[in-house]
Amino acid sequence: MEAALTILALLLVAFVALGVYATVKAVGAAKRGVDRTITQARRTVEDTTLRAKSFGQVGVAGELAQLRLSLRTSMRATQDALHAGVAEDASLAESVDLFRRLSAHGLELDDELKRLEREPDRATVAGLLPNLRERTRRITHSAESLRWAARDRARQFADDDLDALNAQIDIEAGALRHWSGDEPSSQASGAGASTAAPGRDPGTDWPEPAAPADPSAGHSTADEAWSGPAREESPQAITAPDPRLRTTYPWQKSTRPETTN
DSSP, rough: OOHHHHHHHHHHHHHHHHHHHHHHHHHHHHHHHHHHHHHHHHHHHHHHHHHHHHHHSHHHHHHHHHHHHHHHHHHHHHHHHHHHHHHTOOOGGGHHHHHHHHHHHHHHHHHHHHHHHHHHHHHHHHHHHHHHHHHHHHHHHHHHHHHHHHHHHHHHHHHHHHHHHHHHHEEEEEEETTHHHHHHHHHHHHHHHHSSSSTOOTOOOOOOOOOSSSTTTTOOHHHHHHHSSSSOOOOSSSSOOOOOOOOOOTTTTOOOOOOOO
16 A cells, blocks of 8 residues: 555656646747747847938948948848758858857947947047948958858759759650650651552552462462452352353363354
8 A cells, every 4th residue: 555655656746747847848948939039029120220320320320330230131141041051951060160150259349339339439439430340341251251152052052953853854855755766667667568559569550460270279478468458258249250261171172152043
């Protein structure tokens, strides 16, 4: 009895621990989703504000907003391209690591530009603009190099796959058209057989072959070669055979003509 109670207690503790673990995981996932949504919304609002400042303000404030907008746009585009490509091409993992190191410099520059936007001494900020432009240009150039290299690599793989597919399709199409090489000869033989009428040569008008002298003898090989398909025997005529076509022998008597009274 005590063993059964112990087992039940252990099962109850296990179920409670499992429920707590599942609850913590669900809460963590929900929190990450909420944080991701808040971050995305904050980023969208900030980008919209920077775009409005870059077009609506002039001078130092407008140029700082333009630098930040250019930096953030380039870094975000590169991040999306690398993360999308590394899922299909594992060789981009090193490029992702390099981008993380570049992102550290980009985030540092973005924070500095953000602080300078609130700086009241515009003359000092104007003196720092050339250095800020150069740093922004170098970071965005490196990010664009990684992004376009990844895109060129993906496009090259797609072109290679398309070339291989085209080659396979050409081979299959050639195999499907293999019958066209034998068609002229078969058509020529069929045409020759169809134009050659039984017992006639093209361009001549040969008479029908005479019946053989010996009825038991069959047609000759040449006759069989020129003869067409077997024809149905026509019914025998009721009229008497022509005596002129009958074979006569020396011991037979000649037929006398009938006399009329």
